[in-house]
Amino acid sequence: MKIKLSYKFFMAFLLTSVISIVLMVIIMDFYLHKNFVGFVNKMEMEILNDLDNRLRVEYKAEQGWDRLRNNHHLWERLLRTIHDSKDFERSPPDFRRKVERKRRVGPFRRLA
Numbered sequence: 001m002k003i004k005l006s007y008k009f010f011m012a013f014l015l016t017s018v019i020s021i022v023l024m025v026i027i028m029d030f031y032l033h034k035n036f037v038g039f040v041n042k043m044e045m046e047i048l049n050d051l052d053n054r055l056r057v058e059y060k061a062e063q064g065w066d067r068l069r070n071n072h073h074l075w076e077r078l079l080r081t082i083h084d085s086k087d088f089e090r091s092p093p094d095f096r097r098k099v100e101r102k103r104r105v106g107p108f109r110r111l112a
Contacts, residue, residue, distance in 0.1 A: 050082045
């Protein structure tokens with residue numbers, strides 16, 4: 001039984017497309033997991049460093065852990081302030097204030 005040339009071309013393009021899509025998905029999955037895990041680890045380390053700093057301040061101020069040991073509300077407030085300080089829903093900084101406007105000269109200057 002002979003297979004028509006058009007069916008052969010169709011199968012070749014279909015196989016090429018499927019292989020390309022599978023390879024793209026595998027590569028995207030690999031880089032997504034690699035980079036996302038690094039990002040999550042970085043964010044966790046920042047949070048833990050902040051917690052470490054706040055616990056050091058608390059320890060020095062109170063000369064021990066007695067204040068935190070039996071005060072669950074203070075402990076939760078301490079953790080909440082660290083978590084809230086790393087909130088991603090904050091508005092971005094306004095960079096326009098930091099940039100000095102240089103007076104343009106020549107034909108491309110702004111009229112103000």
